[in-house]
Each structure stands twice: as C-alpha cells, then as structure tokens.
Amino acid sequence: MGDHDAPFDEPIDDPLAESLRRSLEPDPTLVPSAERVAAVRRAAERRAAEHDRNQNGPDSLRNAVSSRSLRPLIAAAALIVVGMFAALGLDRGPDGDVEYDGDIAGPGGDGTLRVVEIGIGRLVDLDTSDLAILPTGEYYELWFVGPDDTPDAPNRISAGTFHPDADGRSQVSFTAAVNPELLPTVEITAEPGDGDPRPSGVVVMSATIDR
Amino acid sequence: MGGSSSRAARLDPTTLRQVVERARHHDPDAWESLYRHCYPALYAYAGRRLSPAVADDAVSDALARAIERIDRFEWRGAGFDAWMYGILRNVVKERYRHVTTQALPTDPAQLAQGLVEGEDASTALLARTEAAQIRRAFAALSESDQDLLELRVIAGLSAVETGQLLGKEAGAVRMAQARALDRLRAALRGGLDG
Incomplete structure (x- = not known):
C-alpha cells in the first residue's frame, strides 16, 4: 500500500x-x-x-x-x-561539563542525546521512541567516531549496545572512556548479531559534538 | 474482526496528504478516513502473524499509537502508509509476540469453498491452490524474510522506505529480498516435492 x-x-x-x-x-x-x-x-x-x-x-x-x-x-x-x-x-x-545536549537523528528516526563529562569519562544519555524493534539476536550499538574512520582502519569506540524496551522506547545511559574532541561523531548502528564486533555500517542515527 | 462493506476507501495520494494534515489537528473524520484507508493492508499484515480477533486488536492499537504520535510524522522518506506499517510492526512485536498465528487452510474442500462447478471453477481452484501453496511457503520463512517481503512486495514500499523501517541500507534490502525470494522458491519446491 x-x-x-x-x-x-x-x-x-x-x-x-x-x-x-x-x-x-x-x-x-x-x-x-x-x-x-x-x-x-x-x-x-x-x-x-x-x-x-x-x-x-x-x-x-x-x-x-x-x-x-x-x-x-x-x-x-x-x-x-x-x-x-x-x-x-x-x-x-x-557532575561536569555538558558537552552535548540536543538532537540525534537519521533514517531510523530522531531522539535526544546528552553527553556529560564525568571523572571517569563521559556519561551518555539517549532517549528515543523511534527506533524499530529489531529481530531477535539483532541490536543497536552506540559509537563515538573520529575522523578518517574506515572498516579497515577503524577510529571509533563503542559505548554500548541496547534494545528498545517493550513500549518501543530506548531510554538508555552509558559511561564511556572517550574524548569527544578526538571522536566527535556519535553514531547508532543496527547490528546483525553475527558475532562480528565491527560495525555493520548501517547508521540509523547520528549527531556531531561540535565544541 | 473486519467485515465487507462498500465504505472501504483507499485514498489517492493528493487526498491522503490533505486528510493527514487534518488528522494532525485531531479531526475525528480524518482519522476515520485514515483508518478505513489503511485497514485492509494493516489487517492482512497482522492477520498473517496473529489470530483474526487479535489482529484486529493490533491494528486498533497501531491506530491509537498513530493518533498519539501524528505530531511527529513528516513527509520525508517513508510516506504515511510506510509509517503506519512501521507502527503496526512494532505493536505486533512488542505486544503480541507470544500469540500464535492462525493455521492456514490446506484442505482442498476448504479451498474450493464458494466456487461454482465448471471450467472456470477448475481454473479458480488451481489459482487458489497455487496461492495457498505460496502462503504456506511464505509462512515457513524466517520472521525477517517475511517482514522484508511483506514490506517490499506486498506493501509495495521502495527499498529505501523498507530500509528505513528495518534499519538497513537500500542496497542491503535489495540483496536480502533476492535471497528471501530464493528461499521462498526453495520452500515451494520442497512443498511440491513433498
């Protein structure tokens, strides 16, 4: 239809x-x-x-x-x-400097992202109701990505993985030992759960921390 | 559960846009039109995964969620129909994942129900039998293959729209659809051989 x-x-x-x-x-x-x-x-x-x-x-x-x-x-x-x-x-x-507090968006929908500097790294809060429920075994992953990141020469750090909850909401918090000045792009990818730790390349949302 | 009526109403693209804009202002008439517009396709989608009564509940839940979220709908990428499919797909996965699907008819007597004797009836019975075989083979596919073919082939969404709903890129959707059709072909062959 x-x-x-x-x-x-x-x-x-x-x-x-x-x-x-x-x-x-x-x-x-x-x-x-x-x-x-x-x-x-x-x-x-x-x-x-x-x-x-x-x-x-x-x-x-x-x-x-x-x-x-x-x-x-x-x-x-x-x-x-x-x-x-x-x-x-x-x-x-x-707890520290708010480095980003705004939108994160892409083909998967949009939501809000907050990145706060804390003693051990960064506290990352994501809130969205737009992400599709993935089939069993698949999941979303949040990354901090730096310049010149490629599949062969990755320049990124994973902050963690998540699923939307039973109501379709993704309200998650991660702590990550990253410096957004070096890795300023936040990406959420849909991962197939095939055991390959590398990103799938399917970016559903992203935001840039421009300080 | 759904029934037949002359009030079934598919909206043309221009009218659909106008009705969606009225629905943004929570106009009950606009929502009734959208419900009737989407119902056959959404009910068919839910009906392949759930029993008829539960499928109707799922479509109602999807409409209720759409009413809550219409402020966030934008005419970019996937259109209104694709947006509704996305909502229903999530509703089915979230709320009804433990509910069993209905059994598909296999009995020739059931398939022949309503046909009148004669040459046309034989042709129609053959078509019904082929359709029943395809439906059984489709039901035997994995959930992700069914989802993808449902959106691409039956709902008629583009690879880009389908990718937006499934969290895949358009190229990956096209490759996955070719593989899913191959698996459907193999399932049909298996069914016919068996």
Whole structure:
C-alpha cells in the first residue's frame, strides 16, 4: 500500500514476487467494525481535547506573565535563580561539563542525546521512541567516531549496545572512556548479531559534538 | 474482526496528504478516513502473524499509537502508509509476540469453498491452490524474510522506505529480498516435492 509519491524504486524482476503479491493481496473491501471506528474517533477527540488544554495552559501563563505589574517581580526572581545556579556551579551539570545536549537523528528516526563529562569519562544519555524493534539476536550499538574512520582502519569506540524496551522506547545511559574532541561523531548502528564486533555500517542515527 | 462493506476507501495520494494534515489537528473524520484507508493492508499484515480477533486488536492499537504520535510524522522518506506499517510492526512485536498465528487452510474442500462447478471453477481452484501453496511457503520463512517481503512486495514500499523501517541500507534490502525470494522458491519446491 505504498504511497504513490514514495521514492522511485525499480520493480522487482522476479515472477515469484508477482505471484506472492497476488497470493497475499489484502481484500480491499475489508473495513473495521463500527465499534472500532467509534473507538478511533473517540481517541482522536480525546487527543484534540488534550491538545486544547495544553494550548490554553501556556497561553494563560503567558498572559499572566505579560502583566505589567508582575514584570519587575519576575525579573528579580530570575536574577536570584541565575545567581544561585552560578554560585553552585550548576551550569556545569551535576557532575561536569555538558558537552552535548540536543538532537540525534537519521533514517531510523530522531531522539535526544546528552553527553556529560564525568571523572571517569563521559556519561551518555539517549532517549528515543523511534527506533524499530529489531529481530531477535539483532541490536543497536552506540559509537563515538573520529575522523578518517574506515572498516579497515577503524577510529571509533563503542559505548554500548541496547534494545528498545517493550513500549518501543530506548531510554538508555552509558559511561564511556572517550574524548569527544578526538571522536566527535556519535553514531547508532543496527547490528546483525553475527558475532562480528565491527560495525555493520548501517547508521540509523547520528549527531556531531561540535565544541 | 473486519467485515465487507462498500465504505472501504483507499485514498489517492493528493487526498491522503490533505486528510493527514487534518488528522494532525485531531479531526475525528480524518482519522476515520485514515483508518478505513489503511485497514485492509494493516489487517492482512497482522492477520498473517496473529489470530483474526487479535489482529484486529493490533491494528486498533497501531491506530491509537498513530493518533498519539501524528505530531511527529513528516513527509520525508517513508510516506504515511510506510509509517503506519512501521507502527503496526512494532505493536505486533512488542505486544503480541507470544500469540500464535492462525493455521492456514490446506484442505482442498476448504479451498474450493464458494466456487461454482465448471471450467472456470477448475481454473479458480488451481489459482487458489497455487496461492495457498505460496502462503504456506511464505509462512515457513524466517520472521525477517517475511517482514522484508511483506514490506517490499506486498506493501509495495521502495527499498529505501523498507530500509528505513528495518534499519538497513537500500542496497542491503535489495540483496536480502533476492535471497528471501530464493528461499521462498526453495520452500515451494520442497512443498511440491513433498
């Protein structure tokens, strides 16, 4: 049922593919039951109501904040908070310098990545709900990659491997003895679980730590 | 479980885009249209892995998840249909991996059900028998071969779109699809020989 404006791809030159397509073709007249359609409509209505609530919440707050009488008070409070953070060194994060706190993206989807310098190396936090569940035995691996990395002359360090959880979420933390100044690219690869420790080359997400 | 009706509705690409944009604003009519648009293909995909009632549950779950995540859908790479396949594939793997699939019909009497006697009926029975053999051989393939052929051949996704869903590059998808078809051919030969 591919969209017709999908990227062009050559037809599969194998008569068995056509026989398979005919054998497994869905019945186009199938429709969901009225009860299930009603449930989907209710879910959309609930989502619309939540969206409206979220829209109204911040707007009300913005309106309150824009009130002239509150502005001096808010400015003073902001100064106090900034001063407290500076005094406690919290701009460095709880354990050290935040070297990257932003998006990680690629053909597998997108998510957020945070890299913090700690005493023993770097603490890496990844959060995404986009990665596909891989077949049993396959897994994802997070790498720090340096310049001129090639399969024959690798210049990379693995920070660890992971699977999305039962809800399809990958919320994982790794510690890695790496220096992002030397290995500034973070890559997530899909690995086939074939026992070969080298990367598969299938990069599903990446980010660059540009300090 | 699904049933027949004249309200089954595939949307053309232009209309699909318009409906998806309305669905972003959580318009219930738009979501109903998308549900009807996707249902036959998604139900067929789930139905090959799960019993009919559970397959319907899985498609409903996929729609519920799509409603939650529509803000994140973008018209780049894989289109809306491929996005829905990706969601359903994850739902089936996450929630229903321990549920058994339905048995495929093998009995000639079952295959001949609904056919009227005569030459056309013989031709139709032959076609049904061949289709049943292919479905059995397909069901005997590994999960990853089935997934790949389902997306490439049956859903009609491009190698790039399929790669995005399976975490593979387009070239690897094309190679894997050729090998999967070879294995299907071998399974058919085995079935016919046996």
